[in-house]
Amino acid sequence: MRTIEIDDDLYAYIASQTMEIGESANSILRRIFGLSDEGQAPSTTQPHELAQALEHPGLRFKTAVDQFLFILGEAYKLKPNTFDHILTIQGRERIYFARSREEIEQSGNSTQPKQIPGTDYWVMTNSPNRQKKSMLREALLAIGVSKQAAEAAARTLPL
Numbered sequence: 001m002r003t004i005e006i007d008d009d010l011y012a013y014i015a016s017q018t019m020e021i022g023e024s025a026n027s028i029l030r031r032i033f034g035l036s037d038e039g040q041a042p043s044t045t046q047p048h049e050l051a052q053a054l055e056h057p058g059l060r061f062k063t064a065v066d067q068f069l070f071i072l073g074e075a076y077k078l079k080p081n082t083f084d085h086i087l088t089i090q091g092r093e094r095i096y097f098a099r100s101r102e103e104i105e106q107s108g109n110s111t112q113p114k115q116i117p118g119t120d121y122w123v124m125t126n127s128p129n130r131q132k133k134s135m136l137r138e139a140l141l142a143i144g145v146s147k148q149a150a151e152a153a154a155r156t157l158p159l
Contacts, residue, residue: 085144104124
């Protein structure tokens with residue numbers, strides 16, 4: 001492994017692309033450049049299961065919340081039988097996903113729950129975009145979407 005020097009603003013950008021607590025700069029750069037752990041470009045012979053949804057013109061909504069909800073709704077269409085696994089995802093005090101608006105509202109102030117389109121599930125939307133990225137990635141992995149698709153979906157949300 002080699003050490004390189006980079007400017008503070010470049011390091012801040014790399015750090016802003018973090019998708020999980022403790023993710024190394026090396027892992028972030030591999031993901032950004034599309035490199036596998038072995039340093040080789042991943043096979044692109046088969047697109048991931050959310051590729052079509054992530055290219056949908058409807059994803060170009062005005063807000064990160066709308067994009068977040070759209071992707072969750074599309075994921076439900078792919079994995080309706082495992083979607084209830086998202087109900088285990090929560091913060092220290094707040095519930096992120098629930099079967100009702102009230103469940104989320106009772107877990108904290110200013111949660112701004114919204115219904116995930118096409119589902120009976122609700123999600124807390126009053127969180128920073130970085131947290132929405134993390135919630136989205138964790139939810140997609142929990143329902144059985146590939147890591148490649150979960151990371152691609154999380155990258156679509158703005159910071």
